[in-house]
Amino acid sequence: MxxxxxxxxxxxxxxxxxxxxxxxxxxxxxxxxxxxxxxxxxxxxxxxxxxxxxxxxxTAAWSTAWSSACTGVDCQGLRPFFWNSVWMVLPAVAISTVWGALNGYVLSLWKFRGSDALFGLLLFGVFMPYQVVLLPMSQVLGWLGLSSSIAGLVLVHCLAGLAGTTLFFRNYYAAIPNELVNAARMDGAGFWQIFWRIVLPLSTPIIMVALIWQFTNIWNDFLFGVVFSGTESKPITVGLNNLANTSSSVKAYNVDMAAAIIAGLPTMVIYVLAGQFFVRGLTAGAVKG
Structure with a gap:
């Protein structure tokens, strides 16, 4: 039955x-x-x-938070800080992702003597507290003439995220069969041809992981923003902190709440629209190897 x-x-x-x-x-x-x-x-x-x-x-609080709330002595709202973050995040995410992909490609499929030791040294960057590098990084930015600029923040975030993106791509590419790469070599394909025509088309899941990971970390960062930015290059996290701590006769909680949502909205949108790709990318091999 x-x-x-x-x-x-x-x-x-x-x-x-x-x-x-x-x-x-x-x-x-x-x-x-x-x-x-x-x-x-x-x-x-x-x-x-x-x-x-x-x-x-x-919606008055939203309008105030965006365009007229005081962040210290400046009363332009979060708008300039928001666009500073946009101009900082876009190149930093793109550069650190491409850089990590190339590192992972070399360390997994083009191994050389000492590549495993080099990868181990790179992993120190994943666990190293950022406070340790503040002083030497400020000296390097000074030598390069990038202090208190958006370009300097882009460089800092690229270097800070390099260890993580390298780890993601290296472990993902370690699952690609060596026979596939060796066959391409026998057919005359070189380093860049194999990367662009074979490896990169297989990398969509892990690219999404790296992009979302880096975007979230860089957009939400406060430490580098407050230490390395100048008056005209402060990111939105610093602007939000200044807005919330600006004293007034009556505390405008509605403006503070609207400002906090504005500051967090891009990362919320990214996770709502692409969160499934982040999970798929991790399960596809980003934490294997």
Missing amino acids: TAKPHFLPSAGRFLVYAVLVLASVFFLLPLYAMLVTSFKDAQEIRSSALLALPHALN
Whole structure:
């Protein structure tokens, strides 16, 4: 006799779903509180509960946070800091990803004497505290004439992310069969031909991992931004800190919340749109080898 399918979830599955839903609510609760507060005016914030919905969608705090909030003595909002971060993140992410891909390609498929030792030395960069390199990095930027500039921040983030991207690509490329590369060599393909025509087309999952990883780390960085930036090159994390710490007669919590969401919005959008590719890339071999 054929058993009837069970349409209702089992008690164990129901418990797992319940725990996941509760964890999601707990995780998203601060974001919800920030979002509803950003749409309230000062009077409504004082008179209503923290989690209460606003009576109307008041976008004045968002406009203030973007274009007119004071960050110290400057009252231009987060707009200049946002664009500083954009001009910093785009080249830094692209350069560090390409650089890591080339390093991983060489260290996995074009091994030479001492390549494993070199890879081991590169791994120190993954675990080294960034505070250790602040002084020597500032000296290097001074020698290159890149102090307090967006170009200097791009260089710093490329160097800081190089160890991580190299690790990702090296472990991913280690899973590519050597026979594939050897066959291409026998057919006369050189270093760059193999990379562009064979290895790179197979690298989409790990490229997505590196891009998302680097974008998140660089956009959210505060330490390098506050240490190496100048008046005209501060990233959005520094601008958000200055905005939140600027004293006034009445604390504008709605403006602070709107500013925090503006600062975190690009990374949230990246993970919503490309988060599945990040997981697929990791499971495809980014942490193997």
